[in-house]
Amino acid sequence: MSKTDPYAALRYSDFRYFVSAQLFFTLAILMQEIVLSYYLYELTHDPFSLGLVGLAEAVPFISLALFGGYVADKFDRKKIYLWSFFVVCLVTILLIFGLSENSLLSLDKEHQPWVIYVSVFIFGVARGFYSPSWSSLKPFLVKEEHYSNSASWSAQFWQIGRIAGPVLGGFLYAFVGFISSLWVVLAFLFLTVLLAAQISKKEIKNQTKANLMDSxxxxxxxxxxxxxxxxxxxxxxxxxxxxxxxxxxxxxxxxILHVGAEGLGFLRAAPAVGAVLVMLGTAYFPPTNKAWRNMLLAVAGFGVATLVFAVSTNFYLSCFALFFTGAFDSISVVVRSTILQILPPDHMRGRVSAVNGVFVSTSNELGAFESGLAAKLMGTVPSVIFGGAMTLVIVTYIYTQSKELFGVKLIKEGK
Structure with missing residues (x-):
C-alpha cells in the first residue's frame, strides 16, 4: 500500500495562495460581521435591524448569483474575483468614512444604520460574482488524485478563519473600538487581493456557448x-x-447572557470550533459512507442543539450548544461539498456553484431576516425555539420523501 502524502495539496503553489487568501478573507468578513452587528444593535436595540442586514445582502446576491455563475463559466475567473474582492475593500472603506465621527462623510447616529445597509447591499452584489468564480476554481488548482486532500486543507483554513475571525473581531471591538477594528479588516482584505492575484490564470475547457437564459x-x-x-x-x-x-x-x-462584545466573539466562534473537530474526525470516518442517513441525523442534531441554545441562560451551556450546531452542520457540509465536487462537469462548475450559492444565501441571509422578523413578532427566545422545532419537522418530512437515497454511495475521491 502506497503511503498517502498528507501535504500533497500544499505542494501546489497556486493552492497555497488560494487557501491563504481564503483564510484572510474569512477572517476579514467575520470580523466585520461581528463589529457591524454589535454596533448596529447598540444603535437600534432592535433585533429586526439585524434581520435587515441579512435581507440587504441576500437580495443582490440571490438576484445576481446565477448570472455570476454564467459569467464565471464564460469569462476569465481570475479577473472576476479580483475585481469583486476590490469592491469588497471599497465597501469597508465606505463603512470607515461613513461611520467615523471625524470624517467628512460621517452621519448622525439616526442615519448610520443606512450606511451599514447600503454597504452590505454592495457587498452582496460583489459576492454574486466572486462566490461562483472563486468556489469553482478549486478543482483546477491540484491534480484529480489530490481533490480529497485539497478539500480537507481548504476546509481547515476556512474553519480557522471562522474561529479566529469572530473572536478577534469581538476583542478588537471591546478594546480598540469600532473604527479601528474596521481598519484591521481592511488590511486583511488587501492581503486577500495580493494573495489571490498570485494564482495563475486557469483555462476552462468546453466553455459554455449557450445564451444566458439557456445556460x-x-x-x-x-x-x-x-x-x-x-x-x-x-x-x-x-x-x-x-x-x-x-x-x-x-x-x-x-x-440575555450579558457578556458583551467579547462574549459575542466566543459565541460566534463556537460553531466553528465544533465544525473543526468534526472535520478532523471525518478524515478517519468519512460521513460519505451512508451519506444520506448521516446527513439527516446531522440536521436533526442541529435542530436539537438549537433548542438547547434557545432555552439556555448560561454562557457556557450556550457556547456548548452552539458548538454542537457547528459540529452537526459540518457533517452536512462535507456530504454536500463532496457531491458538488464529484458530480458537475468542469464547464458547468460555475453555474452549479452559483445554484448552490443561491440556496446557501437563501438559508443564511434570508434566514437572518426571518430570525429578525420572528424575534420582533414573537420575542427572541420563542422565535429560536420555533426555528429549532421547524428544523425537526423539515427533517422528518424530507426523510419520508427520500428513502430511496439511503442506498446511494458516493464515489470516494482519489480512488
Missing part, C-alpha cells in the same frame, strides 16, 4: 435532476433558514 436553465436543470444533490441542498436551506441563530447572537450576548 442558467442548464445549470439549474443539472442540479434539479440529481436527486441526492437536490435534496441535500434543499434540506440544508430549510434547516438553516429556520434553525439558524447567528443573526440573533448580538441580542443574546447583550440582553
Amino acid at each position: 442558467l436553465r442548464e445549470g439549474y436543470g443539472f442540479v434539479r435532476k440529481n436527486k441526492i444533490m437536490w435534496y441535500s441542498i434543499v434540506l440544508d436551506m430549510f434547516s438553516v433558514l429556520f434553525g439558524g441563530v447567528i443573526a440573533m447572537l448580538p441580542v443574546f450576548a447583550k440582553d
Whole structure:
C-alpha cells in the first residue's frame, strides 16, 4: 500500500495562495460581521435591524448569483474575483468614512444604520460574482488524485478563519473600538487581493456557448435532476433558514447572557470550533459512507442543539450548544461539498456553484431576516425555539420523501 502524502495539496503553489487568501478573507468578513452587528444593535436595540442586514445582502446576491455563475463559466475567473474582492475593500472603506465621527462623510447616529445597509447591499452584489468564480476554481488548482486532500486543507483554513475571525473581531471591538477594528479588516482584505492575484490564470475547457437564459436553465436543470444533490441542498436551506441563530447572537450576548462584545466573539466562534473537530474526525470516518442517513441525523442534531441554545441562560451551556450546531452542520457540509465536487462537469462548475450559492444565501441571509422578523413578532427566545422545532419537522418530512437515497454511495475521491 502506497503511503498517502498528507501535504500533497500544499505542494501546489497556486493552492497555497488560494487557501491563504481564503483564510484572510474569512477572517476579514467575520470580523466585520461581528463589529457591524454589535454596533448596529447598540444603535437600534432592535433585533429586526439585524434581520435587515441579512435581507440587504441576500437580495443582490440571490438576484445576481446565477448570472455570476454564467459569467464565471464564460469569462476569465481570475479577473472576476479580483475585481469583486476590490469592491469588497471599497465597501469597508465606505463603512470607515461613513461611520467615523471625524470624517467628512460621517452621519448622525439616526442615519448610520443606512450606511451599514447600503454597504452590505454592495457587498452582496460583489459576492454574486466572486462566490461562483472563486468556489469553482478549486478543482483546477491540484491534480484529480489530490481533490480529497485539497478539500480537507481548504476546509481547515476556512474553519480557522471562522474561529479566529469572530473572536478577534469581538476583542478588537471591546478594546480598540469600532473604527479601528474596521481598519484591521481592511488590511486583511488587501492581503486577500495580493494573495489571490498570485494564482495563475486557469483555462476552462468546453466553455459554455449557450445564451444566458439557456445556460442558467442548464445549470439549474443539472442540479434539479440529481436527486441526492437536490435534496441535500434543499434540506440544508430549510434547516438553516429556520434553525439558524447567528443573526440573533448580538441580542443574546447583550440582553440575555450579558457578556458583551467579547462574549459575542466566543459565541460566534463556537460553531466553528465544533465544525473543526468534526472535520478532523471525518478524515478517519468519512460521513460519505451512508451519506444520506448521516446527513439527516446531522440536521436533526442541529435542530436539537438549537433548542438547547434557545432555552439556555448560561454562557457556557450556550457556547456548548452552539458548538454542537457547528459540529452537526459540518457533517452536512462535507456530504454536500463532496457531491458538488464529484458530480458537475468542469464547464458547468460555475453555474452549479452559483445554484448552490443561491440556496446557501437563501438559508443564511434570508434566514437572518426571518430570525429578525420572528424575534420582533414573537420575542427572541420563542422565535429560536420555533426555528429549532421547524428544523425537526423539515427533517422528518424530507426523510419520508427520500428513502430511496439511503442506498446511494458516493464515489470516494482519489480512488
